[in-house]
Amino acid sequence: MENIAEYLKEERSQPWRDELRKSMKAKERTSLERIHMPEQDPEERSHNYLEVNLGLTEEQALVESHRCLDCPDPTCITGCPVGINIPKFIKKIEAKDYLGAAVVLKETNALPAVCGRVCPQEVQCEASCFYTVKLKKTPVAIGNLERFAADYERNSGKISVPEISEHNGVKVAVIGSGPAGLAASGDLAKFGYDVTVFEALHEIGGVLKYGIPEYRLPNEVIDVEIESLHKMGVKFRTNFVVGKTASVEDLRKEGFEAFFIGSGAGLPRFMGIPGENHIGIYSSNEYLTRINLMHAADPDYDTPILRGKVVAVIGGGNTAMDSVRTAKRMGAERAILVYRRSEKEMPARIEEVKHAKEEGIEFLTLHNPLEYFADEQGRVNRMKLQVMELGEPDASGRRRPVPVKGSEFDIDVDLVVVAIGVSPNPLIPHALPGLEMSKWGTIIVDKETMQSSIPDLFAGGDIVRGGATVILAMGDGRKAAAGMHKYLQEKVKSR
Amino acid sequence: MNKIVEKEFFSENVCKFIIEAPDIAKSRKPGNFVIIRLDEKGERIPLTIASSDEGKGTITLVVQRVGVTTAKLLTMEAGESIHDVVGPLGKATHIENVGTVLCAGGGVGVAPLLPIVEGFKKAGNKVVTVLAARTKDLVILEEQMREFSDEVIVMTDDGSYGKKGLVTAGMEEVIQREKVNLSVVIGPAIMMKFAALTTKKYNIPTIASLNTIMVDGTGMCGACRVSVGGKTRFVCIDGPEFDAHQVNFDEMLQRLGSYKKEEAEAYERYLKTVQ
Ligand SMILES: Cc1cc2nc3c(=O)[nH]c(=O)nc-3n(C[C@H](O)[C@H](O)[C@H](O)COP(=O)(O)OP(=O)(O)OC[C@H]3O[C@@H](n4cnc5c(N)ncnc54)[C@H](O)[C@@H]3O)c2cc1C
Numbered sequence A: 001m002e003n004i005a006e007y008l009k010e011e012r013s014q015p016w017r018d019e020l021r022k023s024m025k026a027k028e029r030t031s032l033e034r035i036h037m038p039e040q041d042p043e044e045r046s047h048n049y050l051e052v053n054l055g056l057t058e059e060q061a062l063v064e065s066h067r068c069l070d071c072p073d074p075t076c077i078t079g080c081p082v083g084i085n086i087p088k089f090i091k092k093i094e095a096k097d098y099l100g101a102a103v104v105l106k107e108t109n110a111l112p113a114v115c116g117r118v119c120p121q122e123v124q125c126e127a128s129c130f131y132t133v134k135l136k137k138t139p140v141a142i143g144n145l146e147r148f149a150a151d152y153e154r155n156s157g158k159i160s161v162p163e164i165s166e167h168n169g170v171k172v173a174v175i176g177s178g179p180a181g182l183a184a185s186g187d188l189a190k191f192g193y194d195v196t197v198f199e200a201l202h203e204i205g206g207v208l209k210y211g212i213p214e215y216r217l218p219n220e221v222i223d224v225e226i227e228s229l230h231k232m233g234v235k236f237r238t239n240f241v242v243g244k245t246a247s248v249e250d251l252r253k254e255g256f257e258a259f260f261i262g263s264g265a266g267l268p269r270f271m272g273i274p275g276e277n278h279i280g281i282y283s284s285n286e287y288l289t290r291i292n293l294m295h296a297a298d299p300d301y302d303t304p305i306l307r308g309k310v311v312a313v314i315g316g317g318n319t320a321m322d323s324v325r326t327a328k329r330m331g332a333e334r335a336i337l338v339y340r341r342s343e344k345e346m347p348a349r350i351e352e353v354k355h356a357k358e359e360g361i362e363f364l365t366l367h368n369p370l371e372y373f374a375d376e377q378g379r380v381n382r383m384k385l386q387v388m389e390l391g392e393p394d395a396s397g398r399r400r401p402v403p404v405k406g407s408e409f410d411i412d413v414d415l416v417v418v419a420i421g422v423s424p425n426p427l428i429p430h431a432l433p434g435l436e437m438s439k440w441g442t443i444i445v446d447k448e449t450m451q452s453s454i455p456d457l458f459a460g461g462d463i464v465r466g467g468a469t470v471i472l473a474m475g476d477g478r479k480a481a482a483g484m485h486k487y488l489q490e491k492v493k494s495r
Numbered sequence B: 001m002n003k004i005v006e007k008e009f010f011s012e013n014v015c016k017f018i019i020e021a022p023d024i025a026k027s028r029k030p031g032n033f034v035i036i037r038l039d040e041k042g043e044r045i046p047l048t049i050a051s052s053d054e055g056k057g058t059i060t061l062v063v064q065r066v067g068v069t070t071a072k073l074l075t076m077e078a079g080e081s082i083h084d085v086v087g088p089l090g091k092a093t094h095i096e097n098v099g100t101v102l103c104a105g106g107g108v109g110v111a112p113l114l115p116i117v118e119g120f121k122k123a124g125n126k127v128v129t130v131l132a133a134r135t136k137d138l139v140i141l142e143e144q145m146r147e148f149s150d151e152v153i154v155m156t157d158d159g160s161y162g163k164k165g166l167v168t169a170g171m172e173e174v175i176q177r178e179k180v181n182l183s184v185v186i187g188p189a190i191m192m193k194f195a196a197l198t199t200k201k202y203n204i205p206t207i208a209s210l211n212t213i214m215v216d217g218t219g220m221c222g223a224c225r226v227s228v229g230g231k232t233r234f235v236c237i238d239g240p241e242f243d244a245h246q247v248n249f250d251e252m253l254q255r256l257g258s259y260k261k262e263e264a265e266a267y268e269r270y271l272k273t274v275q
């Protein structure tokens, strides 16, 4: 940590930063109001799949960048799981060097355009911004500025490809192409390795592609970032399920010397209540995959999707929010979010909750489904709900929802999406006897190196954490890449 | 991209494809399936692997025309390529020497049954196979089945070939005359349901290989879920084979019809485009 603090200090004392700081009084900076991100009109957007947030204009980004005080002790950085040099990139924006700002972001973040859109900034960098902590004001819009710089670079067509060390000829495999795998492959390529990413699906991107909807994270944004990895020499093999198409042992024989497992938290959970397998009851993964990965909403594509007039989505996380807002876009007259705790406990990003409300999503908090009913064809047509109240805090620190006796009632629904969480994908662990697992089915790793109980296997992202976030998955991928580098250097030396 | 190297019609609506897929040819086992997507706009559908040739790097699929995707596939010729083929998926059949195995296949279910028949025979079992089809023209792979079975009984609904009657009649005949230690049934859900009811009467352990709707085939979506012994299981990773006596076939039949309307409409649209 010492040298990071040193490095930050040194960077901060560069003449251009000094000059910028002096160019405007702190008082003036703090008197500026946070710029609100322009958005598509709620009524209009609830009928299309275009991005909801429109991004800051250059003028807006400039004003917002002036709010940042370039603090001597930038607490915001401690809130960032990948330790982006936040003041530096913001000051690059203030200096109108937008491409330079993107370069700063890419020092530590392989997918800034993605993170600028989907990170829960309100509990990370922006929560530890000087404005939030000391001034009790709305924080600098760090996420919006990150997105601005990354989008600017993409639209400029002058995308910087990170420098790559000389090729060392050592083959490494990355299993899974979600944010964890992509981040790991980027860093491994930078170190000079011959990287191949194996992906089970026909598309690269993991949850970024099949889960998070187009209106929140356009595929084009992800594809550009994947293109950068291509340029860095990373190879991609889609339709390849490690543990099925070939085993880790087979890959070892093909010359792969270390592995990063970023296979994600794939398995959707169901509640196990009566009627849950009726037609018209989807897991959020299936619902979103059909629409996002398979383009089921587009009549030119072959994958079918059921639509509902009254759609109930069960859960309170990002996945639930994405499903219920998608249902609205799919033409639901009523799209209802059913969550067993209160709004305060919802794990979804605050912005998603706000956007959902603006789009006319109904919130049925403190309710829990008990049973589903169906018509003669087996299609769901009704659900039984129970009212809940909040009791004592549970292990997660959130107040436990407890059923209110005799409060059951039925509502008519014709589509249900269950979004109550996922369990780790068991494919890889099952195929690797001897791999140490937790009782939740996650892979146990060393926190610093991300090395598993099998020395040439490293892991990160949701397969290690259970359900987490894009940025944490990326942070893991980067840590693992460093761990693998160290492991391989020692291995090569001892040859 | 996976090239079709050979195509052969078994009947008007059933066709055999040999497809280049070297990795899958090497690792696949009886019981495994693949998921294919024909083109950029295609849907993902599961197809059981009937056989493979590791040396040539190919797998064999037997496909019946049931919807838009299979109809399109049946129009594809050798030399053309399927956009995506992923596998082998699912758990392999647990093959061991149990004594006498009664294998029953209906429709295109006969294709995935072939490697299982072969496996049980090679493991030293006596294998009696019942092949069922609506009519003579639809009986497939009889020759190959005979190669690995001690006996093959052919049943047709209309009596145009073999014996007249349903698959269950053929099964009863065998069960009545000798001790059966294990039964394997693969075919349309409705056939498996009744085959399972038949063996249940005689308490014969029975395996069914389920062909549910799938999307990813890796456990990620739950489209393939079925109730087995009252618990929800995912066919793509927990199966495709389950204890047939525990499977809720009625629920499975309903779920198979999830997109009946959508599929009918899509088929109409497709027919218009080819006319
Ligand atoms: C709908 C939804 C919305 C979300 N919204 C947000 C948000 O707004 N902000 C946020 O920070 N987080 C969000 N998350 C969480 C975030 O997406 C995940 O934490 C993150 O994607 C995990 O990354 P990962 O790389 O570990 O795994 P994944 O993204 O799950 O990728 C794993 C990949 O590995 C592949 N794979 C699995 N097994 C194998 C195998 N054996 N061989 C080859 N490939 C394999 C899978 O097909 C998949 O593509 C959301 C999640 C969902 C589902």
Ligand code: FES
Binding pocket: B213, B214, B215, B216, B217, B218, B219, B220, B221, B222, B223, B224, B225, B234, B235, B236, B237
């Ligand atoms: S097909 Fe998606 S979980 Fe089985």
